[in-house]
Amino acid sequence: MEVVEDIVIVGAGIAGLATAVALHRMGYKGLVLESSPSLRVTGFAFLTWTNAWKALDAIGIGDSLRAQHDKLITGEHELRCTRRRELLEALAGELPSNSIRFSSKIVSIEESGYLKRLHFADGSTLKTKVLIGCDGVNSVVAKWLGLSKPVSTxxxxxxxxxxxxxxxxxxxxxxxxxxxxxxxxxxxxxxxxxxxxxxxxxxxxxxxxxxxxxxxxxxxxxxxxxxxxxxxxxxxxxxxxxxxxxxxxFRPPWELLWGNISKDNVCVAGDAFHPMTPDIAQGACSALEDAVVLARCLAEAFSHKSSGKGEKEEEEFFMRIKIALKKFANERKWRGFELISTAYMIGSIQQSNGKIMTWLRDKMLAPFLAGLLLKRADFDCGKLSIS
Incomplete structure (x- = not known):
């Protein structure tokens, strides 16, 4: 008999593992599928702003990471440079040992009633009630949703x-x-x-x-x-x-407004959702925000116990999942739009090589750009609790 999982998360990167940990904190298991044979640590490190630390605190690993990384600015904002390996290992260490399945490369996704059936390169299959794509800029889940490939700058x-x-x-x-x-x-x-x-x-x-x-x-x-x-x-x-x-x-920001971030019981998060240029150092930070918001939305849907296992109860359950993922998409799409647009604009200005633009950047725009960056980092994704 084919195995059916409640929640499958594709990709054991920052978004995928953080989502799994956030769900675990709320009492729900997410099976993480990773196509590589081990955790991927490419990228080495990333700037971790105030909004990311709020998300890390929400899922319970903020203090342990702070102890390993120096604080870079003083005042109300918090900025540290976090090594990717330490973050991924810390997240993976919070999960039960059977929560990550390595070398699981998905080749196709198909409908199976209310479920989604995943087909793997080794010929095996798996069904899931909820499918979350955290599989990066070349996301197979984003492709299934109809989102276009990110474009080059x-x-x-x-x-x-x-x-x-x-x-x-x-x-x-x-x-x-x-x-x-x-x-x-x-x-x-x-x-x-x-x-x-x-x-x-x-x-x-x-x-x-x-x-x-x-x-x-x-x-x-x-x-x-x-x-x-x-x-x-x-x-x-x-x-x-x-x-x-x-x-x-980056993904053109307008696609977040009219594209399918979620559809039925499928959605995307992290770079599969809102790939952006690194000019405001918010790619990983916003992925951590996604994890908290998505876990909160799904926990609310799963918390309603069905009275039975009939067709009506099954239909009601999947309607709750659909509403939960749509709620996540609606809550996060404007945040993604704002971050992608800001990053692209700041990157274009900062990397300009024209004499006039360089003068404006160095003499007049620097305070404005710094303020814009700090404003984007001053965001609170909330706690892991449902009303």
Missing amino acids: GRYAVRGLASFKERHGFESKFFQLFGEGTRSGFVPCDERTVYWFFTWTPSPQEKEIEENPAKTKEFVLSKLGHAPENIKNVVENTELDGMTWAPLR
């Missing part, structure tokens, strides 16, 4: 994590540099690791260095120009396998 990013045997000596702050059409940032995670990124619009010749990590490092160093030596030392101290190269893509 033409910009690329190199990211790296440098580890030092001794203290690196950086201040606990975010360093940002601008060049001619380039932007780079350097931020300590703790006293011995520094996360960095470099973004630019490459020429066809420069794209060729993607296949050669040594040339990539050499290229980044050549573009840092008159940067302080301690900044250059961070790139020089980065191991070749400690760097990644990726195009910057």
Whole structure:
């Protein structure tokens, strides 16, 4: 007999694991399917703003992560640079041992009454009452919902994590540099690791260095120009396998308003929902917000016990699920629209190489852009409780 799961979450990234933990906290199990043989830790680290810490506190792992990462700003806002590996391992550690199924690559999704049947590459199948796509920018679930593929900005990013045997000596702050059409940032995670990124619009010749990590490092160093030596030392101290190269893509924000974020008992979250450029460091943060809101909506639907197992009760249950996922989509689509739009606008301004725009950016727009970023980070997704 074919196995039927209550909730299946596709993707063991930040959105998927955080959603599973949030559901677990509320007494519901979500089975997480991951196509890779283990947790994927590409990306190394990310800036974790106030809104993300509120979400992490809601699911119960905020304090343990704070102890491992330095605070970068003072005042009412909270900013730290969180290592992706630590976050994923912390989330996975909160789940029962049978909650994650690795090497489960979905090849197709089909209707099966009120259920969804998943077909896997190894020939096996699985049915689920709720399907949540947290499978990133190339989401198979988003494709099933009819959402288009994220589009390229033409910009690329190199990211790296440098580890030092001794203290690196950086201040606990975010360093940002601008060049001619380039932007780079350097931020300590703790006293011995520094996360960095470099973004630019490459020429066809420069794209060729993607296949050669040594040339990539050499290229980044050549573009840092008159940067302080301690900044250059961070790139020089980065191991070749400690760097990644990726195009910057986003989902056109208007698609969140008229596209299918949810349909019946299927929805998407995280990068499968609202992929955005990293210019306001809100991709992972908003994925954590999604997890809390989605778990809250689903828990409300599951909390209503059916009086029986007949056709009418089954129909009522799936109607509650449909309403819950629609509620999630309606609550989150404007937040996603706002973040995608803001990130794209800020990225375009900050990476400008025109003399007039550069002058405006440096002399007049900097305070406005900083205020806009902080405003987007001043968001509370709420607690894990239902009315």
